[in-house]
Amino acid sequence: MDQATKSAETLRRQIAATEEELSRLREQLAVIENEEVQNLKGLSLEEGPVTRKWPLELEEYKRYGRQMIVPNIGIQGQLRLKAASVLIVGAGGLGCPAAAYIAGAGVGTIGIVDGDVVETSNLHRQILHSTAKVGMKKVDSAISFLTSLNPNLRYIAHTEHLTPQNAREIVEKYDLVLDCTDHPTSRYLISDICVLLHKPLISASALRTDGQLIILNSPPLPAGDASGGPCYRCVFPKPPPAESVVSCGDGGILGPVVGTMGVLQALEAVKLITAGKLRAAEGEKAAEASMLLFSANSNPPFRSVRLRARRPKCFACSAEGGLTLESLSSGSLDYVLFCGVTAPVKILRPEERIEASEYEKIMEERKGKEHLLVDVREKVQFDICSIKGSINVPFSTVQGSRALAPQGEKPPWIPESLAPDAPIYFVCRLGNDSQVVARKLKESGLDKEGRYIGDIKDGLKAWKEQVDSSWPEY
Amino acid sequence: MESEETLPIVVEFTGGLEMLFSDERKHRLSVPARDSKGDAVTVGWLVDYLCEEIMKDNRKEMFVLDGHVRPGILVLINDADWELEGEASYALQPNDNILFVSTLHGG
Ligand SMILES: [Zn+2]
Numbered sequence: 217m218d219q220a221t222k223s224a225e226t227l228r229r230q231i232a233a234t235e236e237e238l239s240r241l242r243e244q245l246a247v248i249e250n251e252e253v254q255n256l257k258g259l260s261l262e263e264g265p266v267t268r269k270w271p272l273e274l275e276e277y278k279r280y281g282r283q284m285i286v287p288n289i290g291i292q293g294q295l296r297l298k299a300a301s302v303l304i305v306g307a308g309g310l311g312c313p314a315a316a317y318i319a320g321a322g323v324g325t326i327g328i329v330d331g332d333v334v335e336t337s338n339l340h341r342q343i344l345h346s347t348a349k350v351g352m353k354k355v356d357s358a359i360s361f362l363t364s365l366n367p368n369l370r371y372i373a374h375t376e377h378l379t380p381q382n383a384r385e386i387v388e389k390y391d392l393v394l395d396c397t398d399h400p401t402s403r404y405l406i407s408d409i410c411v412l413l414h415k416p417l418i419s420a421s422a423l424r425t426d427g428q429l430i431i432l433n434s435p436p437l438p439a440g441d442a443s444g445g446p447c448y449r450c451v452f453p454k455p456p457p458a459e460s461v462v463s464c465g466d467g468g469i470l471g472p473v474v475g476t477m478g479v480l481q482a483l484e485a486v487k488l489i490t491a492g493k494l495r496a497a498e499g500e501k502a503a504e505a506s507m508l509l510f511s512a513n514s515n516p517p518f519r520s521v522r523l524r525a526r527r528p529k530c531f532a533c534s535a536e537g538g539l540t541l542e543s544l545s546s547g548s549l550d551y552v553l554f555c556g557v558t559a560p561v562k563i564l565r566p567e568e569r570i571e572a573s574e575y576e577k578i579m580e581e582r583k584g585k586e587h588l589l590v591d592v593r594e595k596v597q598f599d600i601c602s603i604k605g606s607i608n609v610p611f612s613t614v615q616g617s618r619a620l621a622p623q624g625e626k627p628p629w630i631p632e633s634l635a636p637d638a639p640i641y642f643v644c645r646l647g648n649d650s651q652v653v654a655r656k657l658k659e660s661g662l663d664k665e666g667r668y669i670g671d672i673k674d675g676l677k678a679w680k681e682q683v684d685s686s687w688p689e690y
Numbered sequence: 691m692e693s694e695e696t697l698p699i700v701v702e703f704t705g706g707l708e709m710l711f712s713d714e715r716k717h718r719l720s721v722p723a724r725d726s727k728g729d730a731v732t733v734g735w736l737v738d739y740l741c742e743e744i745m746k747d748n749r750k751e752m753f754v755l756d757g758h759v760r761p762g763i764l765v766l767i768n769d770a771d772w773e774l775e776g777e778a779s780y781a782l783q784p785n786d787n788i789l790f791v792s793t794l795h796g797g
Pocket residue numbers: 446447448449450451526527530531532533534
């Protein structure tokens with residue numbers, strides 16, 4: 217290792233250590249800020265009159281006045297909000313706006329569950345977090361924001377992910393649950409525990425420019441009672457294949473889109489609480505279940521569709537279902553197994569793959585002429601950054617066969633000037649799609665003249681690590 | 691005898707499914723009113739028709755798995771869950787709107 221690399225390494229280590237220290241300090245600060253607020257609340261209570269003339273504090277009339285004078289809310293609605301407790305699972309793009317409006321509205325007790333820490337890539341949509349809170353636990357960051365927004369409420373931090381083992385203990389203390397998570401495993405788990413503990417559930421999700429919202433298990437009648445609202449399993453008895461599940465990190469997400477869905481969750485929570493619908497009324501039957509679809513680019517952007525009622529053979533909410541609190545908390549229900557995991561893509565053999573650093577050497581030796589580097593990311597990503605000399609053939613066009621020529625013919629994107637034995641390398645973000653495309657090209661007979669076709673292992677992630685640290689990772 | 695009669699319908703895709711159908715969310719189609727056996731066409735028939743005639747993408751398994759619409763896709767007939775309408779056996783009517791929604795999971 218030369219001197220420059222060594223000192224860079226030392227600096228990197230120092231930065232990492234300082235960042236760790238920073239995040240520890242921020243967490244300490246959040247805890248102290250929280251305590252300060254709790255103390256303030258204690259003081260104002262002690263100083264207040266022993267018997268009060270009005271059911272709310274004077275400050276609360278001012279704070280909630282504008283919503284209390286809305287018909288359907290009124291003083292009764294406000295008192296219901298104050299007495300209610302809401303659990304928000306996930307402090308991300310849905311949970312942040314939902315929590316802000318729920319705290320603003322004066323819901324007396326708010327719990328937030330999340331095991332993640334704030335990252336820079338969260339900030340365009342997760343509005344409770346801020347640049348200074350990167351590295352801090354999301355739950356602590358959220359509660360510190362909410363506390364300054366509305367110090368009159370009780371906030372409960374659950375700084376871990378919801379699991380079958382802790383779900384009962386966490387969820388049973390609350391009246392209403394909001395699913396603001398981002399994966400099918402948590403969606404099934406949250407729905408199951410809500411059915412078991414008779415909690416209504418407001419579930420939302422978003423990706424790219426689309427969002428979906430459903431109110432489940434409302435009224436929250438016991439399993440087997442057909443008058444209860446359907447659960448997540450009634451609507452989706454089988455999970456989608458793992459390969460079809462796209463995350464916000466892979467598919468992208470617009471802040472205002474997921475924000476819209478989170479705000480709608482808060483609205484539905486306020487409606488449910490102020491209408492006194494946290495528990496089923498005597499003889500109450502579920503209203504027709506519906507799902508609200510939002511598509512930012514459609515006209516009209518909102519569409520409500522009618523869903524089925526409880527499924528007579530639902531695993532969770534029917535009398536015949538096998539779901540019990542014991543089976544859930546003992547871990548005998550494996551949600552990860554149920555939803556499946558995507559196996560790491562292993563399509564190419566080791567000799568069909570090269571390291572990013574190896575490709576850099578090839579690039580220098582061949583001066584970019586006698587080989588071809590094909591970047592199979594979507595065009596929108598290729599436009600953000602690309603390796604010099606590479607061409608773009610998006611994965612989706614290969615899937616649609618549009619980029620593949622008939623058997624034995626050369627695809628149009630291969631330059632005429634490229635020698636028939638010049639190697640072709642594929643690259644993508646992480647080294648999965650590049651394998652799929654390389655294999656397809658080989659199957660179409662493009663390597664029959666002895667040309668090498670392979671991909672760059674671990675894709676552009678490895679390019680940044682091994683070759684170009686200035687590569688803009690997005 | 692093969693009938694020439696056709697049915698005008700609207701088929702829509704959302705939640706990412708549009709990517710399998712040339713990135714078009716809304717397809718105005720004119721489909722045969724009778725199948726090869728001369729029976730009135732159903733939504734089940736439409737699913738096969740979409741796979742064979744309309745989908746350009748290779749990833750059929752993202753739409754149909756083991757002969758059924760894959761788990762995680764809701765089928766809505768005129769804005770109602772197809773389970774309320776007889777599922778795959780529902781006979782298509784003129785101007786029906788059939789919406790395929792892939793569930794989203796992001797948050
Ligand atoms: Zn159910």
